[in-house]
Amino acid sequence: MLTGDRWSVGTCPPALHFDPVTDPGGDRPDLQILPYERREAHVREWDPRTADVAATIAAMVRRRRPDLVVEHIGSTAVPGLPGKGIVDLSVEVESGEIPGVVAVLYELGLGPQPGPDPWPPTRPMLVGAVVLEGEEFRIHLHVQPVGGDMPRDLAFRDALRNDPELMGQYAQLKTQITGGQGVDSLRYTHSKTAWILGVYKSLGFRVPAVQPAATIGILGGGRHARLIGLAALGLGYRVAVLDPDPMCPAASVADRIEVGQLDDIAAGGRLAAGCAVLTCEPDRADLELIRALDDGRVVLRPGPYALKLIHDPGAERRFLEANGAAVAPWRGLPATAQPRDAARGAGRAAAVELSVVVARGVDGVVQGYPIARTFRDRAAIVESSAPADIPAPTAALALALASSLATGMGLVGLLTAEVFLMPDGTLVVGGLVPGVDDGGLWSVEATATGQHEQHVRAICGLPLGSTDLRTGAAATVSLLGIGPEREARVRGAELAMEAPDVHLHLYGERRVGAGRKMGHVTATGATTSMALATARAAAAAIQWDETREAS
Incomplete structure (x- = not known):
């Protein structure tokens, strides 16, 4: 509101x-x-x-x-x-x-x-x-x-x-x-x-800003909670996290861990006590908990309405259409299908997927990031590079669209819009993430204010930082686990970081298994192709000990 x-x-x-x-x-x-x-x-x-x-x-x-x-x-x-x-x-x-x-x-x-x-x-x-x-x-x-x-x-x-x-x-x-x-x-x-x-x-x-030394509460303790927590600590805030795993990735950066399921209203209430502002990992947000915490006692950002939208594909689609966004035809898809499913079906492999990230402050000011191109494996983003090689007018239109959507939902924090550039040059919105997302990980090293710090600035009522590129280009490649479930023991970090423009981020996962996101590598360079090649080479150097545990 x-x-x-x-x-x-x-x-x-x-x-x-x-x-x-x-x-x-x-x-x-x-x-x-x-x-x-x-x-x-x-x-x-x-x-x-x-x-x-x-x-x-x-x-x-x-x-x-x-x-x-x-x-x-x-x-x-x-x-x-x-x-x-x-x-x-x-x-x-x-x-x-x-x-x-x-x-x-x-x-x-x-x-x-x-x-x-x-x-x-x-x-x-x-x-x-x-x-x-x-x-x-x-x-x-x-x-x-x-x-x-x-x-x-x-x-x-x-x-x-x-x-x-x-x-x-x-x-x-x-x-x-x-x-x-x-x-x-x-x-x-x-x-x-x-x-x-x-x-x-x-x-x-x-609106009074949430001053450093106050506590930021995060619903969910996964990789993005960890990265938000690191940014918050750098600005002088304390961090409290709700997660069922006391050793979750965010545990090592949190001042307080509230152990509980993400639909546990009592645990959510305990987390909120003593927090000046609450935020969440949007993909793990529980709608009933969000509703329970939306009682006016603690500020919840990016905002209850924004989080409610992602739980209801129909509501998300109606919101997009009401705010002037093009969405792909829905014909033939189940009622539970996401807008991105329709977009992928309509565009097939010819569409270019873009990650359009904007931040909106408590004062209504919106700041956009350079647009990134993303690549997926089984629906998960595994590579992103910026700036995307698209015409400048198209990039400006995509940023204006995401800014308009952030304003339309009254969001405070980050909004990531998954946008498809169709073969005919039109932009189709595939989905919204009200918060930080993998498509913007490259921004931490490549822009003046990375997406996690920007999110903290926004939810705490601080002025938004510059999003200007500090380098010609950047690319991020995810580090995915392979093989059976086992203890996570990394090898090859020294090889991955031989190039001076490579930055390694490990999420502190205790277990590794097939498809699990264990971290990411970001590389900067003069061009996106150079940065992406460097990031891919660095990611390939990271291995996980294949020693199996005794049964």
């Missing part, structure tokens, strides 16, 4: 006016609360009747809870400001009172927020609709805890009311986002993030 983080408060301008909704004409009769329908976002002219709707709903609430102050916020609270026409209202109560207030609002006829990314129960938003003069008006009623976002929301509203130039900028932004058409409501919201956060900052409100 755009406003889902807790904010620090600076000095606000003295001219701000905090104006609760009032009913100067006396009691207004109740309006029937109708069911709420989630729709595309359309920008329309401001309707003065929204003020009457706000006053009526406020009166209905206050008749049942006279102690509540109901504020009219959002665009309909600013006369003359175009917007979606939704009447946003807000009340502020102590945290312990929120369930009781929600119960009263349910009795009034309001209902829970629908959609894929609702506010948590610690700061809920209830919804409904009313009809006034034959026109339907939708309602969002926010219940905010004391110490939360209410002062910021009011300051933003009053700044828009008092500054015609600021209001004009906001109106222009909304028009640019929609282009006179309907757009996905989440995309509309998140596309405004960077501008709105800039205004918040000017008013003295900003």
Whole structure:
């Protein structure tokens, strides 16, 4: 959610006016609360009747809870400001009172927020609709805890009311986002993030960064958790990991290991205790655990909605289509098929697979990496090289597409888009990974800010680093185990590292077996072909002791 983080408060301008909704004409009769329908976002002219709707709903609430102050916020609270026409209202109560207030609002006829990314129960938003003069008006009623976002929301509203130039900028932004058409409501919201956060900052409100020495919690302790942990330690953070294996790859870089299954809600809660921010290995994220931890107590990044998408191929496909991404025909594939399965079927061997990596910060700023070409073996990425040998306009289009998708899901952290360059030059999205992925491993040595450090920067609210190449090209080759399951004992490291531009990464796996990813080698060079040849030679030098264990 755009406003889902807790904010620090600076000095606000003295001219701000905090104006609760009032009913100067006396009691207004109740309006029937109708069911709420989630729709595309359309920008329309401001309707003065929204003020009457706000006053009526406020009166209905206050008749049942006279102690509540109901504020009219959002665009309909600013006369003359175009917007979606939704009447946003807000009340502020102590945290312990929120369930009781929600119960009263349910009795009034309001209902829970629908959609894929609702506010948590610690700061809920209830919804409904009313009809006034034959026109339907939708309602969002926010219940905010004391110490939360209410002062910021009011300051933003009053700044828009008092500054015609600021209001004009906001109106222009909304028009640019929609282009006179309907757009996905989440995309509309998140596309405004960077501008709105800039205004918040000017008013003295900003998302506080997670400072070094705080603890980052990681759900899953595999290779990417290990590499994220190494980057976090380099920036001065502590690391806590949830994994069923106390000797998982990330164990050697973690300050604390919470041993438990990745669907163990109790273990997840223990991990979250003491953490300032949570992240995960997206391929191992358990949806029920994510839902349980998405309670507003600890920030979860890259974001619950982004993680939910990868668990539902149909939802992922609908999201891609709603955000303007081309996906391959689905005909003939099972319902559980991923978008990448359709893309591979449509393009066959002629398509070029690309890894398009972007990072999005808490301020909505998106930073893209040079595009890499990837090669797979049995669906797993085993080689990647960058920059991909594709036309510059195609590369720019691919980055713009991934940036748009990251914005559309409100992601904070890294997004890796698996994109197929088809023989006719079109780009087809095969899948999304909301987090670090094997297709960006080359970036650690080849760019100013590697993908794991960038992810840490993003989820901790730090400025994103440069993604400029530090060398002509780079390539990464995975180190895969062969043979039977056995103790992992490596040989050939000194041979692999004879070339000065080779970098060896071993993941600390205790066991080796056929197909298991044990590490990777990255090589830099003047061209991608040179880097790839060097990386392949170095990878070939790495062997695993074939001594079998006694049965």
